[in-house]
Amino acid sequence: METLQRLDAASPDQCRLTLKPKTIPADAWRVPLRLLKYKTLESTNTTAYQLGERGSPEWTVVVADRQTKGRGRNKNKWESVKGGLWFSILLRPRISSAKLSILQFLAANATRQALEDETRLKIQLKWPNDLVTNRGKLGGILVESKTTVDKVAFAVIGIGINLNQRQDALPKGAVSLLRETRTRYERLRLLRAIVHTTATKLDDLDKPSSIMKEWWRNCIHRPFHVQITCHNETVSGITRSIDEEGTLLLETDDHKVRRISEGTLRLLDDQSG
Numbered sequence: 001m002e003t004l005q006r007l008d009a010a011s012p013d014q015c016r017l018t019l020k021p022k023t024i025p026a027d028a029w030r031v032p033l034r035l036l037k038y039k040t041l042e043s044t045n046t047t048a049y050q051l052g053e054r055g056s057p058e059w060t061v062v063v064a065d066r067q068t069k070g071r072g073r074n075k076n077k078w079e080s081v082k083g084g085l086w087f088s089i090l091l092r093p094r095i096s097s098a099k100l101s102i103l104q105f106l107a108a109n110a111t112r113q114a115l116e117d118e119t120r121l122k123i124q125l126k127w128p129n130d131l132v133t134n135r136g137k138l139g140g141i142l143v144e145s146k147t148t149v150d151k152v153a154f155a156v157i158g159i160g161i162n163l164n165q166r167q168d169a170l171p172k173g174a175v176s177l178l179r180e181t182r183t184r185y186e187r188l189r190l191l192r193a194i195v196h197t198t199a200t201k202l203d204d205l206d207k208p209s210s211i212m213k214e215w216w217r218n219c220i221h222r223p224f225h226v227q228i229t230c231h232n233e234t235v236s237g238i239t240r241s242i243d244e245e246g247t248l249l250l251e252t253d254d255h256k257v258r259r260i261s262e263g264t265l266r267l268l269d270d271q272s273g
Contacts, residue, residue, distance in 0.1 A: 031199045034060045035191075042069040045144055045158040048088035052146065052154040056090060059199075063087035063191060070160065071142065083165040084176075085139075085187050088158045089195060095205055097147040100155065101246045102208050104129055104143045105215045107157045110198040111141065112218055115161070118193050121180055124220035127239070127248050127265050131161070132220055136175040138162055159194065163187060208244040216242050221267055226250075230263035239265075 034057060041047055041064040048062045064087070067080035080086050093103065112123050112131060115138075126132045131139040139161035146153040162176035164184050170176060177185055204210055216222060219239070227236040228250065237252035243259075250258045 031059045031195075032057070033195065036060065036062050038062070038064040040064060040066050040068065043067055043071060043158075044086055044088040045071070045142060045156050048090045048156045048158075049144060049146070052090050052092075052156060058090060058092040058154075059195075060090040061087055061191070061195060062090075063187075080160060081165060081169055083163060083169065085159070085161040085163045085190055087191055088156050089198065091155045091157065091202075093152055093155055093202070093205060095152055096150050097145070097152055098150065099205070099208070100143070100145055100147070100152060102205060102211055102244070103155055103157065104141055105246055106201055106204060106211050107141050107143065107159065107198060109211060109214050109218070110201045111139070111159055111161075111194050114193040114197040115177075115190065117197075118190055119177060119181055119183070119185070121177065123218075125215055125218050126220050126267075127242070128246065128262075133175055133180055134220075135180065136173050138175055138177070138180075157198070161190070163190070212242050212244055212246070221265065225268045227266045227268055228260055228263040229266075230260065235260075236268065 038047070041062070044062045044064050044067060048060065051060055051062070063085075066082045067086050070080035070086060095102075108125050108129065108131065112125060115121070115123050115131070121133065123138060124132055129141045130137055131141075139159065142158040143155060144158070145155040162170060162174055164178045165176045167176070167179050170179075177183070219242075221239050223238050223240055225236065226239055227234060228248075235250065235252055235258060237250045237258070239248060240251050240257070241249045243249065246261070248260045250260055252258055
């Protein structure tokens with residue numbers, strides 16, 4: 001059963017229902033889904049995190065027409081105008097905090113597969129958390145969590161997809177599904193597909209090698225010449241593989257192997273190797 005509420009406030013404390021809660025038919029749902037739909041939020045991740053702290057059930061999904069303070073990794077601003085798909089999934093996975101990074105790659109696999117199934121567009125993955133096409137960045141994933149000792153109390157998977165925006169509404173280097181396919185998509189249908197595929201893959205959390213193999217098969221820079229910047233250091237080389245913790249193995253230009261767990265990756269024009 002899927003429950004939909006539409007709200008127009010930016011905080012659960014100030015929610016005002018604009019539509020009566022209603023049940024939406026859901027075919028073959030694996031999980032009970034509680035969907036909270038807002039016009040505007042600062043961040044769907046922030047709202048979902050607040051709901052997690054207040055005991056909201058697993059598979060609570062927060063979606064907004066637009067975000068005023070959407071963010072990516074390292075608190076980078078994420079442009080979240082109307083026309084995109086901006087949502088967060090609240091989960092309570094039974095995993096140790098040491099395995100939390102796996103969840104990001106599982107979500108990337110699920111989102112990529114769901115979007116390909118729905119659009120027939122070839123979508124690839126870019127380390128550490130981007131969804132891309134050959135023309136640019138389509139979306140991204142941000143996982144945030146609350147942990148106690150070595151256990152995960154809850155996790156929030158934030159997913160942002162450029163959906164129906166025109167190209168002139170997108171930041172440099174970004175593309176939308178509208179731009180790529182010349183087709184407008186119904187947001188709720190794609191959201192359902194992504195959540196459903198995530199649910200079907202969640203059983204793989206105890207199979208990190210399987211998750212990472214699937215991610216690597218669909219990686220756009222496998223094995224290409226890249227440049228990675230982390231803090232004050234920039235290094236270039238060939239991406240050779242990814243381990244079960246999501247660490248990238250890079251064969252540097254001086255033929256050494258570096259293990260890189262954080263950074264911003266850029267594909268270089270000369271695809272040697």
